[in-house]
Amino acid sequence: MPEAPLLKVSDLRTHFFTDEGVVKSVDGVDFAVEQGRTLCVLGESGCGKSVTARSILRIVDRPGRVVSGRIEWRRKDGSVVDIATLPVAGREMRRIRGGEIAMIFQEPMSSLGPIHSIGDQIIETILLHQDLSKSAARDKAIQALRRVGMPDAERRLALYPFQLSGGMRQRAMIALALCCEPRLLIADEPTTALDVTTQANILDLMKGLQDEYRMAMLFITHDLGVVAEIADEVVVMYLGRVVERGTVDEIFHAPRHPYTQALLRSVPKLGSRGENRRLAVIRGSVPHPFARPAGCGFAPRCEQAIAGRCATIQPELTTLADGHQVRCLLYSDQAA
Numbered sequence: 001m002p003e004a005p006l007l008k009v010s011d012l013r014t015h016f017f018t019d020e021g022v023v024k025s026v027d028g029v030d031f032a033v034e035q036g037r038t039l040c041v042l043g044e045s046g047c048g049k050s051v052t053a054r055s056i057l058r059i060v061d062r063p064g065r066v067v068s069g070r071i072e073w074r075r076k077d078g079s080v081v082d083i084a085t086l087p088v089a090g091r092e093m094r095r096i097r098g099g100e101i102a103m104i105f106q107e108p109m110s111s112l113g114p115i116h117s118i119g120d121q122i123i124e125t126i127l128l129h130q131d132l133s134k135s136a137a138r139d140k141a142i143q144a145l146r147r148v149g150m151p152d153a154e155r156r157l158a159l160y161p162f163q164l165s166g167g168m169r170q171r172a173m174i175a176l177a178l179c180c181e182p183r184l185l186i187a188d189e190p191t192t193a194l195d196v197t198t199q200a201n202i203l204d205l206m207k208g209l210q211d212e213y214r215m216a217m218l219f220i221t222h223d224l225g226v227v228a229e230i231a232d233e234v235v236v237m238y239l240g241r242v243v244e245r246g247t248v249d250e251i252f253h254a255p256r257h258p259y260t261q262a263l264l265r266s267v268p269k270l271g272s273r274g275e276n277r278r279l280a281v282i283r284g285s286v287p288h289p290f291a292r293p294a295g296c297g298f299a300p301r302c303e304q305a306i307a308g309r310c311a312t313i314q315p316e317l318t319t320l321a322d323g324h325q326v327r328c329l330l331y332s333d334q335a336a
Contacts, residue, residue: 005032012069023289025051027240038217040231048240049220099129102177103186112161118172119157144175167198239297246324256326
């Protein structure tokens, strides 16, 4: 019998209520994360990836809030709790956030506290989630920094974020996230601001730590190269919805949704010598939050749109024979 997923998100909706109107940043998202596996969430900026991650941890900034859906989290004892129903500042949510589910934020310089040393921040996290003395917590913080490859960890424990390079700050952020040995790590574009060499080192580090802890990982990115390297499964998002879901091989070698196909075509490729090719682009831009299309969100930019159908019919997520899922009228009976 297959093991139940560690995290199951069903019909998640997170809206921002502004004076101008309601922004549906996450509009009915479904996916599951398995123990020890990596699920990558892929899409352009503004498609709802980061808000989805923040919704899982219930740290969406005002005026946003989770308005509906289920976030089912399987705990160590096998019990399942719906995170969406827990009080944001309640004891159980605080125990899960940072202890059982940890997050690496997009920019460590703004995520790490500037007026506290990295050691103080890691030690505080350990003391909050584990019953240890301060000296034992300090030893564990040093161990966490060593595990992520921080040289001279004991001395760097007293340094402040601005005293570290970008790569070292990111390592400190990973140490902070993993110091309590979470069962799920959410990484929100953790390599975006790093150079290529440092990015490769950080990805190798995260994969090694995942194997060591048998940890699940929800990796948010717009970098297709990163997806190809670390993903087991991929969820493609557009305008707050999942438009395609499948294994990494299915997404890269047999993409179904026109948006996924366009993303893959836009990746620069090395052609034959002397060949001059223009870089493929996706025409148009992501619709304004207050001017969402009535039908398929991608229809105004889609080269395969069905006239009179895609602009008016909102497609459902269709499961194909091989288990691959796609939200497109090209694979649905709705078009008829």
